[in-house]
Amino acid sequence: MKIATFNINGIRARIETLTGWLAEAQPDVVVLQEIKTQDEAFPHEPIADLGYNIATHGQKSFNGVAILSKYPLEDMMRGLPGDGSDEQARYIEATVVGERAVRIAGLYLPNGNPQPGPKFDYKLAWMERLRNHARSLRDSELPVVMMGDYNVIPEPRDAAHPEKWRDDALFQPESRAAFRRILNDGWVDAIRLRHPDSLRGPFTFWDYQAGAWQRDNGIRIDHILLSPQAADLLVDLGIDRDERAKDKPSDHVPVWAVLEA
DNA sequence: ATGGTCGCTAAGCGA
Numbered sequence: 227m228k229i230a231t232f233n234i235n236g237i238r239a240r241i242e243t244l245t246g247w248l249a250e251a252q253p254d255v256v257v258l259q260e261i262k263t264q265d266e267a268f269p270h271e272p273i274a275d276l277g278y279n280i281a282t283h284g285q286k287s288f289n290g291v292a293i294l295s296k297y298p299l300e301d302m303m304r305g306l307p308g309d310g311s312d313e314q315a316r317y318i319e320a321t322v323v324g325e326r327a328v329r330i331a332g333l334y335l336p337n338g339n340p341q342p343g344p345k346f347d348y349k350l351a352w353m354e355r356l357r358n359h360a361r362s363l364r365d366s367e368l369p370v371v372m373m374g375d376y377n378v379i380p381e382p383r384d385a386a387h388p389e390k391w392r393d394d395a396l397f398q399p400e401s402r403a404a405f406r407r408i409l410n411d412g413w414v415d416a417i418r419l420r421h422p423d424s425l426r427g428p429f430t431f432w433d434y435q436a437g438a439w440q441r442d443n444g445i446r447i448d449h450i451l452l453s454p455q456a457a458d459l460l461v462d463l464g465i466d467r468d469e470r471a472k473d474k475p476s477d478h479v480p481v482w483a484v485l486e487a
Numbered sequence: 488a489t490g491g492t493c494g495c496t497a498a499g500c501g502a
Contacts, residue, residue, distance in 0.1 A: 235502085236494045260502090262495065287495055288502095337502060377502095433502090434492040477493075477502085 227324040227487045229255040231332065231373040231448055233431075233478035237261040237292075241269045243474050248276050251466060253482055254296045255322055257332025259375045261290035268292065285315035291332050291374070297322040306333070308355035316352070326487045328456065329363060333374035338395030346395050349377070353404040357411065363453065364412050369487060370453035372413065375478065377447055378405040380415070383426055384446035396447060414457040416450040416483050417465070428465050431478045439470055448481050459485040 230253040234240045237258065248256070256278075261268065265284040273280055278294040283304040293299060299320040306317035316334040321327055333356065338349030363370045379397045382388035391397035409415060421428055429444025438444065452460060462484035469479045 239494060260494090288500085339502080436491050438492095 227255065227322070227328065227485045228253045228482055229328075229330065229371055229373070229450075229485065230480050230482035231257050231259070231375070231450060232480040233259040233334070233375040233448060233476060235260050235262075235476040235478065237263055237290075238267065238269060240474065240476060241272055243469075243472065243476065245272050245276060246472075247466070247469055247480060248273070248278070248294075251480065251482065254324065255330055256294040257318070257330065257374055258292040258294065259290075259332070259334035261292055262287060263290060281318060281320060283315045283318045289315045289334055291316060291318045291334050293318055293320050293330060293332055295320070295322050295330075297324060306352065306355055307359050309351070312352075324487050327368065328485065328487050329366070329368055329370040331363070331370065331372040331374075333372065333376070335375060335377045337377050338398075338401065341393075341395040341398060346398070349395060350400055350404060353401070353408075357404070357408050360408055360413065361411055367455060368453070369456035369459055369485065371450060371456050371483070371485075373448075373450040373481070375447060376405065376449045378402060378449075379445050379447060380405055380418070383424065384429075386426065386429070386441075386443045386445070391445070396445070408451070412454055413451040414454070416452050416457075416460060416463050417446065417481065419457075419460070420463045428467075430465060430481055432470055434477050448478055450481055450483050452483075456485060459487050461486050
């Protein structure tokens with residue numbers, strides 16, 4: 227089972243970019259972030275034509291997440307538990323059954339800028355809710371994958387120029403500590419597992435501005451977290467960097483893993 | 488030090 231996460235930065239502006247990548251990469255399951263549309267305006271047809279079932283959790287203009295799957299989507303859940311007043315569409319979860327059942331969570335963690343301020347407070351509160359929910363997922367003892375745009379740079383080596391991110395919400399000690407707390411509850415950072423000795427990178431995001439891609443001025447903020455039972459099934463992992471050089475790219479690239487499932 | 492680039496939606500916000 228090949229699973230992937232892709233912050234698409236506007237599904238309607240990016241539909242041809244997405245379908246081109248889907249046809250080439252042939253993932254079985256994809257979680258999308260920043261679809262930036264309500265459910266009614268999501269372009270189902272070109273994606274369904276490639277053999278995918280689709281579940282969306284959209285919002286007008288901003289945020290919005292989705293799951294695409296060649297397997298049926300079971301036990302759908304929309305929204306992150308823990309705050310009934312939170313109206314931002316940032317979380318979706320479903321079970322897919324290939325050779326075995328895998329619980330898939332797709333998330334778009336709040337950016338949190340500017341910090342300090344209410345947006346940063348919301349980010350940290352959201353991370354605490356995610357940790358709580360992640361613990362219950364972990365306790366299921368099923369293979370679980372929690373992937374998406376975490377908007378957290380875990381370590382200095384996850385940025386080309388970490389000093390430039392010193393005052394940014396993505397690199398604050400509080401953000402990094404909250405991310406670490408989730409990992410320490412028993413989750414595996416699959417990219418880092420596969421690149422243990424890299425002194426710089428790999429990256430998953432390059433800003434549109436100031437020639438960031440051309441200068442390889444990137445950061446690693448899209449993450450695939452595996453429960454222990456999912457980590458046992460990991461057989462391959464990749465980052466489709468080449469997507470960033472194509473026409474009309476997202477500022478993020480797809481990250482994928484192959485599970486023996 | 489500033490602006491730089493996108494998407495969404497129609498001037499400015501979010502990233």
